[in-house]
Amino acid sequence: MSRITGAVKVGGVVGQPVSHSLSPVIHNAWLEAGGIDGAYVAFAPKDEDGFAALVAAGRAGLIAGVNVTAPFKEQAYRTADQVSAAARLVSSANILAFRDGQVFADSSDGAGVLYALAEQAPALSLNGAHVVMLGAGGASRAGAGALLQAGARLSILNRTRQRAEDLAADLGAGVCVADDDTVLQTADLVINALSVRPQIDLALVPAHAVVMDMTYRPVVTPLLLEAKTRGLTTVDGLAMLIGQAGAGFEAIYGLAPPQMDMRAVLMKHLKETL
Incomplete structure (x- = not known):
């Protein structure tokens, strides 16, 4: 089971809209399976200024990291202090990790x-x-x-x-x-x-x-x-989503995701939310 203490690491997915995202289902399933002191939520800033405010919160140590989806991937890339080769190749980022006031960008798409x-x-x-x-x-x-x-x-x-x-x-x-x-x-x-x-x-x-x-x-x-x-x-796109999620989990929580049948978890969730 997951546990939440005063040392909890908070991560999330950021996009607009983002309510449809399966990322919270994926990451919270991993957190629970690994008994990891973490939480993963959805952020929906209304515009670029809102996204910048979220990044500022990360720099201030309030958030460990985020996965980024449309329409903020290119802004995420521009805001980073360090970018991976994969992110540089496509000038966009779907992962931001915050460490000691610095922003690290990567692309796992x-x-x-x-x-x-x-x-x-x-x-x-x-x-x-x-x-x-x-x-x-x-x-x-x-x-x-x-x-x-x-x-x-x-x-x-x-x-x-x-x-x-x-x-x-x-x-x-x-x-x-x-x-x-x-x-x-x-x-x-x-x-x-x-x-x-x-x-x-x-x-x-x-x-x-x-x-x-x-x-x-x-x-x-x-x-x-x-x-x-x-x-x-x-x-299908579900396989792509699972494939890209692992790098984000590791960037945010500093751990490889636990081994589990994530596709089965997601298919069950999708059937329940139809």
Whole structure:
């Protein structure tokens, strides 16, 4: 069982909105399983000033660390005193740890993508693979760095071409912008980084390709359901969420998360909250 004493370490997830986040379920389950003196809550600052106030509280020693979600990942990166190589690669951070008045930033989104692919599409080799990323927002940016480091080449397909071109320019070599969904014909991996169902023709996707959706509500999204119907290998956003969470837990509490079947915990929670 978890325990709360005067030495409790307080962590949390920060975003807007954040009430839908599964991060408190994940981290508090780990805290309870490990009997760790800690608490993990949700913070929903209304704007950038509110986020800055939360960071100030961290610098003052009131919070041990936070996981960061939209729309604050890039602000989190800019506010840090030290940033990891993973965060620097994508100019955003989903983890802030506060130590002795200093702010340390990291990005585990890319690690989450790799974890999910290894778990649910183990036959896929990213080295030399053609990845089509749907969307050019923060989620695309966060996952792209790890894919490029793994040897993949990336095509970005986005409704607003200029935004895709800006992201491609930031990411550098190995990234191009697609004109339309005919780019799917040569895809080895298709990743939906949009919060909505993308308007693409899955009939164009080769039979060997993998389709991943970063969204985890529902776990089997309409895109993944169609991909399954077509016989394609699918990867869900829940696996990515679990994969990225461990680094945040360790950064906040200074301990590796206890071994447990987190997917079962989350599936039970999702069924109870339907």
